[in-house]
Amino acid sequence: MTPEADRLPTGPALGDRLLTLTAGPPAAGGTFVARHEGRVVFVRGTAPGETVTARLLEDPQEQASARFWRAEALDVLEAGVDRVPTVWDEAGVDGVGGAEWAHIALPAQRRIASEVMQDLLRRAGVTSYPTEQVQVEPAPHDADGLGWRTRVRYAVDAEGHVGMRGWRSHEVRPVGEDPLSARAVRELRLGEWTAPAGTEAIDAVAPSAGPASVVLIGRDLDPDAVVIPESWGEADVAVRTGRGMVPLRGDGTVHERVGERLFTVAATGFWQSHRRAAELLTEVVEATLRAPHGGSAWDLYGGVGLFAAVAAAQVGSQGTVVSVEGNRRASQHAEENLADLPQASTATADVTDWVRARRGGVDAVVLDPPRSGAGPELMELLANAVRQRIVYVSCEPSTLARDLSAIEKKGWRVVDLRAFDLFPHTHHIESVAVLEPTPG
Numbered sequence: 527m528t529p530e531a532d533r534l535p536t537g538p539a540l541g542d543r544l545l546t547l548t549a550g551p552p553a554a555g556g557t558f559v560a561r562h563e564g565r566v567v568f569v570r571g572t573a574p575g576e577t578v579t580a581r582l583l584e585d586p587q588e589q590a591s592a593r594f595w596r597a598e599a600l601d602v603l604e605a606g607v608d609r610v611p612t613v614w615d616e617a618g619v620d621g622v623g624g625a626e627w628a629h630i631a632l633p634a635q636r637r638i639a640s641e642v643m644q645d646l647l648r649r650a651g652v653t654s655y656p657t658e659q660v661q662v663e664p665a666p667h668d669a670d671g672l673g674w675r676t677r678v679r680y681a682v683d684a685e686g687h688v689g690m691r692g693w694r695s696h697e698v699r700p701v702g703e704d705p706l707s708a709r710a711v712r713e714l715r716l717g718e719w720t721a722p723a724g725t726e727a728i729d730a731v732a733p734s735a736g737p738a739s740v741v742l743i744g745r746d747l748d749p750d751a752v753v754i755p756e757s758w759g760e761a762d763v764a765v766r767t768g769r770g771m772v773p774l775r776g777d778g779t780v781h782e783r784v785g786e787r788l789f790t791v792a793a794t795g796f797w798q799s800h801r802r803a804a805e806l807l808t809e810v811v812e813a814t815l816r817a818p819h820g821g822s823a824w825d826l827y828g829g830v831g832l833f834a835a836v837a838a839a840q841v842g843s844q845g846t847v848v849s850v851e852g853n854r855r856a857s858q859h860a861e862e863n864l865a866d867l868p869q870a871s872t873a874t875a876d877v878t879d880w881v882r883a884r885r886g887g888v889d890a891v892v893l894d895p896p897r898s899g900a901g902p903e904l905m906e907l908l909a910n911a912v913r914q915r916i917v918y919v920s921c922e923p924s925t926l927a928r929d930l931s932a933i934e935k936k937g938w939r940v941v942d943l944r945a946f947d948l949f950p951h952t953h954h955i956e957s958v959a960v961l962e963p964t965p966g
């Protein structure tokens with residue numbers, strides 16, 4: 527035996543070791559907690575109370591020392607009461623990622639997500655709000671949790687096959703019926719198309735106003751090599767290469783309507799993904815921000831100005847609103863989208879840097895950070911700068927819980943906290959927390 531072979535692991539190869547596990551309570555990332563000989567195992571692809579044969583994902587060399595293990599369910603030995611036939615055959619273990627709860631009944635998904643959210647808030651030490659009251663609510667008129675995704679990123683393999691990546695995998699897998707995507711995205715039939723050489727990904731968008739959009743992404747992609755198929759109908763088409771965006775049809779933007787207001791967004795830019803999200807979150811921010819007439823407000827992580835428009839209506843023409851956004855293109859679109867509201871202005875900056883540089887306070891703030899959250903430093907700056915209310919829109923409950931706990935320590939309290947199922951058949955949760963200074 528060579529010295530190298532001597533050092534090779536002698537146990538089963540990664541993924542070869544099978545365990546029989548019974549899933550218990552939910553944990554982060556859509557997994558469930560099981561135990562094997564006293565050790566915690568986080569299992570994906572299962573449901574509460576069921577017994578499965580699961581593949582261990584821990585590296586054989588690290589199994590003995592790992593504090594916990596991770597595994598994925600391969601066979602159901604005894605189904606849990608929440609298991610239903612999957613809504614997406616191509617999803618799940620060894621399938622496409624991004625629909626990890628497709629085999630769990632929709633009301634049960636929301637019950638489980640509520641438990642996860644309550645647990646995260648408790649563990650973070652949030653005390654000013656009764657965490658057991660937080661229940662994940664469905665989006666209005668969302669009966670089956672299907673057809674909601676208006677922003678879909680497809681992956682493309684070296685042969686030009688269009689699909690999606692598996693969970694923690696680089697492999698591109700077929701999407702089949704793609705049931706979570708909005709109809710206008712499904713009608714593009716991208717899964718049946720062969721992309722030109724050099725295409726690495728495709729962004730498909732089904733906006734609420736105007737045509738759908740397809741953007742082919744590839745560092746060295748040749749725009750002249752793109753032949754637009756008939757199935758794309760009237761969709762706008764663009765190519766994003768290492769040298770920038772080349773629109774082939776349309777101008778590389780899409781349009782979104784919320785109530786009476788029309789927003790322009792870059793075709794690859796950020797907009798809330800669920801087809802009802804922008805409207806729902808606008809209503810919640812409208813009902814909770816309470817920016818005073820003639821007063822001041824900031825919309826932090828403002829994107830193209832969705833919540834700044836709400837704040838501007840509340841402060842009126844005598845007030846002031848600033849939308850702060852780090853992405854230059856989004857900020858430019860915010861400026862255009864808010865052009866009819868002279869009380870609204872935009873700043874292109876890192877939010878924490880911008881707030882740190884402010885002198886004087888502000889009446890009300892809405893913030894909607896990415897998954898990494900605002901962070902304790904920004905929460906402390908806001909605790910000192912904001913006079914009346916903070917509305918925190920979050921797509922990641924663990925960072926929200928951390929940030930709420932941080933601002934509670936600076937004398938603020940949570941007065942309302944709602945959670946929404948804006949990502950059905952996944953474990954992701956959107957939520958909105960409303961904060962006020964603690965009286966006295």
Ligand SMILES: C[S@@+](CC[C@H](N)C(=O)[O-])C[C@H]1O[C@@H](n2cnc3c(N)ncnc32)[C@H](O)[C@@H]1O
Nearest residue numbers: 796827828829832851852853876877894895896
């Ligand atoms: C979840 S989106 C919210 C956008 C907007 N509120 C909406 O609902 O359409 C977060 C936004 O924050 C921006 N962003 C992320 N990190 C940032 C930072 N450190 N400073 C400023 N903007 C940031 C992103 O470009 C993105 O537009």
